[in-house]
Amino acid sequence: MATAIFGAGCFWGVEAFFERFEGINHTRVGYIGGHLPNPTYEQVKTGATGHAEAIRIEYDPNIITYGGLVNIFFEAHDPTSRNKQGIDEGHQYRSAIFYQEETEKAISNEKINQWTNKGIFKRPIVTEVTPASTFYEAEEYHQKYSQKNGSFACGIG
Template identity: 50%
Template sequence: MSETATFGGGCFWCTEAAFKQLAGVHEVTSGYAGGHVEDPSYEAVCREETGHAEVVRVEYDPEAIGYDELLRVFFTVHDPTTLNRQGPDVGSQYRSIVLYESETQRETVESFIAGLEAENVYEDDIVTEVEPLETFYEAEPYHQDYYEKNPGDAYCQFNADPKIEKVREKFAEHVAADAPADD
């Protein structure tokens, strides 16, 4: 049995690479969600014409890794306190967003964020949007598995590698034995 979770935390190449490290994650697909245009293109999303965020859809085995653990990873590998920005990427398409697919997911993420705020985990307020997933649009084929297909890409080395390292260090018990390395 598989479930899915959808997260936007900046460039989907980097977010995808981080989630692919985890045991129990079967597939991570880069795409677009949270906008108002049907079947958006990457170019239109980048021009902020569609309202979509770059997101990843994570297909996972809930008996191997729980939704709450995916949230822990998500809130570790990106900065949920920066509005419409992650690292060098600026624009509403890079916003922090969790798109829930059930009332249980909504309740879990809202409780999770409330816990982070109560514990003052971040110096600034969390700006992560929590919205229902209406439609997930798969990104163009060249965006899928981008990190693995482009190991020498300087952008990925500078932005994805630190996310992968965080996952490997902070969630070592969940890293898949066959996880793609950040060489």
């Protein structure tokens, strides 16, 4: 198994979107990229911690590639919207790929170029490609939120 970490706005909708694809074995939502150790949702949602809401995906690279995951990431949200996804606004909802090794960085940048050249988006892609830092799992009530509650109130669906 391998892991990948993406920030694409409200993590509830992103998790539900990714879980539909074959080869994705396990997901956890949480926080990454900030300066406060062990942040809580209440702290992250203020935008003051520097963290992004994110999803950590455990996947089988024999079934789906990292590049395939990056493609799904670009389908799951609007990568041209800086610090805003749907109704959610703030740096904690930024579009970001948190790479764990240099090959992931290279693939991510290549995919940004490919998606840019497709001409699908009317504005430039603003997705950050940044080294992964510590991923802090969100509180349990956030995990599999849409499965538990049937819906979610964020801008991704």
